[in-house]
Amino acid sequence: MRKKKLFIIIGIVVVVVLIAAISSRKRRGRSKLSATIVKKGSIVSNVRADGTLKGLNQVDIGGEVMGKIVEIRVKEGDRVRKGDILCIIDQSTYKSRERRAVAAFRLSESRRTKAEADLERATELFKSGLVSKEDYESAKLKYETALAEVRTNKESCNEAKSMVEKTIIRSPVAGEVIQRNKEEGEMAITGTINTPGSVIMTIADRNQMFVRALVDETEIVKVGIGDPVDVTIDAFQDTVFEGKVVKIGGLPTKSGFTGEEAVNFPIEVEISGTPENLYPGMSASCEIRVGGKDSVIVIPYMSLGTRKIKEKEEDIVILSKEGKAEIVSVKLGLTGEKGVEVIEGINVGDTILTGPYKKLRELKDEDKIEIKIKDKSDPEMKDKRRKRKGKFSARVKIG
Secondary structure (H helix, E strand, C coil): CHHHHHHHHHHHHHHHHHHHHHHHHHHHHEEEEEEEECCEEEEEEEEEEEEEEEEEEEEEEECCCCEEEEEECCCCCCEECCCCEEEEECCHHHHHHHHHHHHHHHHHHHHHHHHHHHHHHHHHHHHHCCCCHHHHHHHHHHHHHHHHHHHHHHHHHHHHHHHHHHCEEECCCCEEEEEECCCCCCEECCCCCCCCCCEEEEEEEEEEEEEEEEEECCCHHHCCCCCEEEEEECCEEEEEEEEEEEEECCCCEEECCCCCCEEEEEEEEEECCCCCCCCCCCEEEEEEEEEEEEEEEEEEHHHCEEEEECCEEEEEEEEEECCEEEEEECEEEEECCCEEEEEECCCCCCEEEEECHHHHCCCCCCCECCCCCCCCCCHHHHHHHHHHCCEEEEEEECC
């Protein structure tokens, strides 16, 4: 009797184990995936670029001559007009050079006057046969030499005068002094604006602000003059400023390590209706709208994959057709923030699987799948669709 009960218990355990194993095998054969019904929608393609604000006619003011700054007539925040005196560099050395140049010019003028009189006299005597041709030509050469000396000294005089004038630095534009780097008594250094210490001050018109941004070389070809731009400034995270691209190109910049350098091209974005509290140098991010379409097929990125088809790597999606998986090559168009346009390969109403990608890549063409989607008229399903924005939870049986 005991043995009979033991066999019955063992039998029950074996049946339970077999049922569990079969159930487990079935569960392993099922994978939870998501699916979506292909439909038409709108898509906007953006190019992102980061940069800094600059003002209209923003210029760095530097000295064209070297010397001590003896007077600065403006401070940060001052408004200036074109031609206003900004600062004065010590003129003593340059005025001394001007005086020497003027003296040399006057002396050469006197020599030219004497050489001219000598030439006139030699010319009359040569015509009368009283002096030789050699004496006449010698007088002519002295006059031409004196004339050349006058011209040279006149140029030197003009140059010296110009150097004195350059000690008075005037504003080349109307605007606001947004930065002053020098104080009275410091040295003005000549050279390019990139030379450290060469910028005395910076002037800009803050009534119109721009973003100078850098765009990757792979994206710059998409950007066009007049493209609308949404500008976000770090200091005003809750505000999106409207703008447009007004300038493209210039010398590219390179960043990164040698051999892996990123190449970027500069653009300028004009900000519409610039508010007063924007300042040059603020960090800004630009979303440039380079393209957009309405009533086109748009699918989520998670539904896309790549497969080698006929020895060629192609973009694909996986459809559900008549209970089987069908791998379809697609031709893509615009790429947006949340999806991509499909130009060829699928149609409105098709059911495509959307992931997860790890599960999708296990599927093969003609694999049997079973997708159960509730009736769309079901209120519960409507609520789910509303929450999922068109995506349906599906249980897919593979194989």
